[in-house]
Amino acid sequence: MTSLIDRYVYTALRRVPEQQRTDIDRELRASIDDAVDARVENGEPRDTAIEQTLLELGDPDVLADRYADRRQVLIGPDLFPVWRRLLLLLLSVVLPIVVGVVVVVTILDEGAFGAVIGAAISSALTTAVHMAFWTTAVFAVLERTGVARSSLRTAWTPADLPKYEPGSQTAAQLAASVVWPVLLIVVLVLQQFTFTDEPVLDPANWSFWWPFLIVVLVLECVYAVWVFRRGAWSHTVTLVNAGLAVLFWGPVIWLLASHNFFNPEFIAGLDWGTADPLGWLTTVCVIVAVASAVYDVVEVAVKADRSRRGIPARLAGTGIK
């Protein structure tokens, strides 16, 4: 029959590294026996003395962790900030990209509204759970091996602080806001000749609307340079930006809604089974167009308002750490 002490010692030693077991076994038993004897000498019955001694030693799993000097946390304070930063980056930047790609692929592949929504939700959930799990798992291993701890934690210096300046733009932001319209112009022209056998967009609009949009896009570039050189956001900038947004997105949405946007020959060449390609493309593009227009106008309005009230905005690309 195994005694209470045997059961306690076995349970504790189970989780202690093999090579230390014999020694700890002997030492722990001697310590328990000493404590029991002391209690018996004080007049306690032996059974009660054993029970009280083990009760004082407490949970054998905790004792084993202390003997093995095992870390009692999944991710310690050294690695926690790095873990949080990486997970936030994955969930806020990489996850939307993955979901976006999945949605586009599903639209091209099946095109049914339910299928797209389903793919978006399930891919978002699965990807998020995988990202969280694997990131945490890798950090838990790093925590236990301690391999990369010193190299992961780069010393912080004041140079890592983000820059806050009311209403100014970096050269990188200027480049981005110039490249985007130029890219659209290039795509608009090239789709007439390459990419697909039939042009994607209705060639009839080359009589007025496509050239008009190109002019508006050129104006967008001029606007970007103007804002950059001006060095500050203001209500005038908000108005000019809103005007340009209406000039660009207004015709686009109107052409989409009146089914004059896509090339009928191109639409006829699409075979999406039961789904209606024109209806589908129109719905998706109108949603994207309205969302882009609203975002564009609101973003600049908010920036201008913050700038007017003197609230410094964090400069993009600074203080990433």
Add this chain to the structure above:
Amino acid sequence: MTMDGTLAGHLQELRRGTVVVASLTVLRTPGYGYSLLETLSAAGFEVEANTLYPLLRRLEAQGLLTSSWNTDEARPRKFYRTTEYGDSIVAALRSEWTRLDRAVSDLDTPGSTP
């Protein structure tokens, strides 16, 4: 948190590490786990067996204690003794303790700080 809870938390912070100083001091005369536990609690140190026993092994691994099995008596016991290195460590810890005590007293005495 109640006042008692706050005090208990701060006391625990303050006492952390004192068990090491006490153990290394006591074990300049060889002793085994249970005897040390008794000595410490008689001296007013609130230390639990499940903290002390693993701590002794850790101090031994750090070279501050050395151990040997005494099988002369009916019950074999592992005796620990403070090494020379352990002695120098505990001397440093105790001089730091004295310095902190003096520093706190100085802060408490008005006009004594420049």
